Amino acid sequence: MASDTIALGIADPDARPIGERLHDWVVTVDHKKLGILYILYSLFMLVIGGVEATIMRIQLIVPHNHFVSPQVFNRMFTMHGTTMIFFVAMPILFGFGTYLIPLMIGTRDMAFPRLNAFSFWMTAFGGLLLYFSFIGGNGLYGAGNAPDVGWFAYAPLTSRAFSPGHSTDFWTLALLVSGIGSIGTAVNFITTILCMRCPGMTLGKMPLLAWLNLVTGGLVILAVSPLTAAQIMLSIDRYLGGHFFDTQAGGAAVLWMHFFWIFGHPEVYVLIIPCFAFASEIIPVFSRKPIFGYPVMVGATVAIGFISMSVWAHHMFTVGMSSYGNAFFTATTMVIAVPTGIKIFNWIGTMWGGKIQFRAPMLFCIAFLFQFLIAGLTGIMLGASPFNWQLSNSYFVVAHFHYVIVGGILFTVFGAFYYWFPKMSGRMYNDALAKWHFWLFLIGFHLTFDFMHIPGMLGMPRRIYTYEPGRGWDIWNLIITIGVFFQIAGVLVFVGNLLWSLLKGEPAGNDPWDAWTLEWSTTSPPPDYNFAKIPVVESRRPLWDIKHPEDPDWKYE
Amino acid sequence: MSSATLARSSNESAWALPSRGRVGMFSLIAAESAVFTIFVVAHIYYIGKSLSGPTPKDLLELPIFSTVCLLSSSLTIHLAVRALRKAKVGVFGLWWFLTMALGAIFLVATGREWQHLIYEKGFTISTNLFGTTYYSLVGLHAFHVTVGLLAIALAMIFTLLGKVKPEHSERLDVFSLYWHFVDVVWVIVFTVVYVIGR
Numbered sequence: 001m002a003s004d005t006i007a008l009g010i011a012d013p014d015a016r017p018i019g020e021r022l023h024d025w026v027v028t029v030d031h032k033k034l035g036i037l038y039i040l041y042s043l044f045m046l047v048i049g050g051v052e053a054t055i056m057r058i059q060l061i062v063p064h065n066h067f068v069s070p071q072v073f074n075r076m077f078t079m080h081g082t083t084m085i086f087f088v089a090m091p092i093l094f095g096f097g098t099y100l101i102p103l104m105i106g107t108r109d110m111a112f113p114r115l116n117a118f119s120f121w122m123t124a125f126g127g128l129l130l131y132f133s134f135i136g137g138n139g140l141y142g143a144g145n146a147p148d149v150g151w152f153a154y155a156p157l158t159s160r161a162f163s164p165g166h167s168t169d170f171w172t173l174a175l176l177v178s179g180i181g182s183i184g185t186a187v188n189f190i191t192t193i194l195c196m197r198c199p200g201m202t203l204g205k206m207p208l209l210a211w212l213n214l215v216t217g218g219l220v221i222l223a224v225s226p227l228t229a230a231q232i233m234l235s236i237d238r239y240l241g242g243h244f245f246d247t248q249a250g251g252a253a254v255l256w257m258h259f260f261w262i263f264g265h266p267e268v269y270v271l272i273i274p275c276f277a278f279a280s281e282i283i284p285v286f287s288r289k290p291i292f293g294y295p296v297m298v299g300a301t302v303a304i305g306f307i308s309m310s311v312w313a314h315h316m317f318t319v320g321m322s323s324y325g326n327a328f329f330t331a332t333t334m335v336i337a338v339p340t341g342i343k344i345f346n347w348i349g350t351m352w353g354g355k356i357q358f359r360a361p362m363l364f365c366i367a368f369l370f371q372f373l374i375a376g377l378t379g380i381m382l383g384a385s386p387f388n389w390q391l392s393n394s395y396f397v398v399a400h401f402h403y404v405i406v407g408g409i410l411f412t413v414f415g416a417f418y419y420w421f422p423k424m425s426g427r428m429y430n431d432a433l434a435k436w437h438f439w440l441f442l443i444g445f446h447l448t449f450d451f452m453h454i455p456g457m458l459g460m461p462r463r464i465y466t467y468e469p470g471r472g473w474d475i476w477n478l479i480i481t482i483g484v485f486f487q488i489a490g491v492l493v494f495v496g497n498l499l500w501s502l503l504k505g506e507p508a509g510n511d512p513w514d515a516w517t518l519e520w521s522t523t524s525p526p527p528d529y530n531f532a533k534i535p536v537v538e539s540r541r542p543l544w545d546i547k548h549p550e551d552p553d554w555k556y557e
Numbered sequence: 558m559s560s561a562t563l564a565r566s567s568n569e570s571a572w573a574l575p576s577r578g579r580v581g582m583f584s585l586i587a588a589e590s591a592v593f594t595i596f597v598v599a600h601i602y603y604i605g606k607s608l609s610g611p612t613p614k615d616l617l618e619l620p621i622f623s624t625v626c627l628l629s630s631s632l633t634i635h636l637a638v639r640a641l642r643k644a645k646v647g648v649f650g651l652w653w654f655l656t657m658a659l660g661a662i663f664l665v666a667t668g669r670e671w672q673h674l675i676y677e678k679g680f681t682i683s684t685n686l687f688g689t690t691y692y693s694l695v696g697l698h699a700f701h702v703t704v705g706l707l708a709i710a711l712a713m714i715f716t717l718l719g720k721v722k723p724e725h726s727e728r729l730d731v732f733s734l735y736w737h738f739v740d741v742v743w744v745i746v747f748t749v750v751y752v753i754g755r
């Protein structure tokens with residue numbers, strides 16, 4: 001919270017008492033403040049999730065280690081996964097969306113500002129519930145505190161018999177509550193984008209960021225709702241003695257798997273599509289070229305949205321489905337790679353022949369391109385059911401999805417952070433520190449996650465708290481853990497840069513990147529009302545049109 | 558430079574976007590549909606899978622009367638909003654009250670069905686698999702009816718206080734979308750629980 005007030009101190013020169021200014025942040029319905037609250041909240045949770053990951057990696061650095069007990073290890077991977085997906089990745093992306101969408105479509109706020117505040121506080125409350133389990137999870141049973149059922153919480157492990165105490169209740173309630181917040185945000189995104197665009201901004205002239213967040217909103221609605229329903233069922237089982245997932249009474253554990261992954265796979269696209277959006281804004285600006293293939297980008301994103309609803313059981317090949325099921329979900333998984341590949345070609349096409357400027361946001365986006373490509377390739381490998389039977393539940397899977405989540409999502413989020421930080425704070429970040437951050441994190445990432453594929457292929461299962469020496473896993477685990485410390489160093493530089501720049505950064509001006517979308521036409525940070533006069537646009541790059549009246553875009557679109 | 562106005566043309570007058578209320582409500586309905594879909598799938602999947610009795614055939618009777626009431630409330634809410642749009646506030650109040658009454662009858666009927674099942678038949682949510690899916694699906698729907706009824710009651714109070722004006726018809730129209738949705742869901746729940754499930 002302390003950095004809130006710092007940010008405000010710059011934004012807002014009138015010196016009112018600090019209590020009053022904090023109060024402003026708590027009761028705010030302004031999309032910019034809520035966006036920043038989302039981002040700060042997620043960064044805080046990122047640190048917590050990172051500590052949990054570090055604990056796991058220290059435990060695994062050598063065989064037969066005794067850094068933590070098996071029980072604590074189980075809690076760590078459960079809390080780490082749940083935290084990172086639901087309380088870091090989702091809210092940070094919602095935060096950027098909340099902050100940027102109204103600015104980029106030329107309006108003064110979201111469609112439903114109070115719903116916006118409600119959604120943020122629901123999400124925040126969900127995280128609080130999850131972490132309260134460390135204190136309140138024991139219940140009367142003296143049975144473990146924090147949840148330890150894994151982030152997908154398979155039945156029947158979640159039943160009262162196997163998870164006594166309250167820890168699993170906290171897990172399910174936290175996701176129920178934050179899920180309601182996410183659905184509220186999605187409703188708000190969709191409505192804002194469809195109903196609040198400034199005059200002239202037809203759907204075909206929206207910035208890609210708006211388009212991609214529209215698709216994300218639709219996916220959140222279709223994906224998070226089933227999860228919410230499944231959590232209600234789990235609560236009924238645990239509190240009211242229901243039998244949804246109770247195999248003793250005829251219930252089916254596999255049904256939970258289906259419900260979870262019907263959420264789970266679309267969810268990964270909920271996370272990556274906003275990152276595609278960042279890349280689609282940042283790459284053109286630093287290549288000094290308009291995005292290559294705008295309509296194809298939109299079409300590919302919509303296609304991904306639809307196909308992503310039909311691949312979920314590729315997480316369940318090892319459960320034993322019919323051969324038709326295996327064939328179907330293998331095929332859909334292959335198909336979804338096509339629109340994804342199209343997008344990669346479009347970004348490369350944008351860079352092709354451009355005057356590329358290797359600023360920090362661009363560096364992160366270029367790394368994203370390579371890493372996301374590799375992650376997609378291991379995804380396709382895992383999507384082939386025979387291959388999957390060999391490697392499911394191994395460290396190969398862990399390497400695959402961290403390649404996407406860290407190498408794809410986190411890298412673009414860092415890129416977006418550097419790109420829009422000047423707008424949000426009014427100050428430039430320190431370029432040298434940003435480059436240090438980039439290289440440290442890049443090295444750490446590759447040390448950790450490149451080498452993680454190998455013990456996976458050598459048969460090391462995920463979620464084991466220790467292992468025997470002499471299976472050929474030792475050296476790889478050592479390297480993996482060493483990489484973690486590089487990543488930590490990178491993040492520390494990042495946080496340091498953030499604080500330093502907030503206080504001492506050069507003033508950024510309205511438009512430090514010579515960019516083209518509407519958020520750069522207003523002051524940094526923008527005033528409460530965003531635009532003194534609602535803009536009117538005629539092309540996808542309104543600021544280009546202003547800066548180049550002799551050669552405006554609308555002649556060609 | 559706080560606005561990006563361009564001089565080429567001013568087509569501001571022709572600029573019309575969809576109504577926020579309707580888009581927001583349709584998005585919410587999409588989310589709610591997904592929630593109900595999962596519950597309906599679970600119910601269908603578990604038909605006949607209970608390991609012990611009683612079965613739906615032993616317990617359920619078709620709730621024809623309450624179904625007719627709920628479905629006709631869709632018509633009355635439509636007529637109410639139409640009357641308000643034409644500035645006939647009195648007629649509006651009448652139809653609105655009827656909507657509320659019909660919704661309340663439905664809820665009371667569900668309550669009596671549950672009372673019968675619980676107190677006379679000893680059939681609860683934990684009795685067997687059927688009990689779990691039956692009470693949660695019907696209960697989820699009844700919860701939505703309750704929320705709708707609270708909103709209707711609130712608007713009724715405002716009507717009695719004379720605060721409801723024709724310019725509010727747009728909002729009540731958006732709300733009526735929710736009410737129609739709850740009715741459509743009931744048609745599905747009715748079919749799945751009382752017809753197919755029996």
Ligand code: HEM
Nearest residue numbers: 268272314315333337376379380382383392393397401404
């Ligand atoms: C778009 C970003 C992506 C993200 C965020 C992501 C994330 C994940 C996650 C979290 C898991 C593991 C779930 C678990 O078991 O805990 C996973 C597994 C898997 N992913 Fe991805 N993934 C992405 C893209 C892809 C792509 C493009 C493909 C294939 C075309 C793919 C195919 C798979 C398969 C087949 C598995 C199942 C492996 C197994 O459990 O045996 N993924 N992914």
Ligand SMILES: [Cu+2]
Nearest residue numbers: 264265314315
């Ligand atoms: Cu998947």
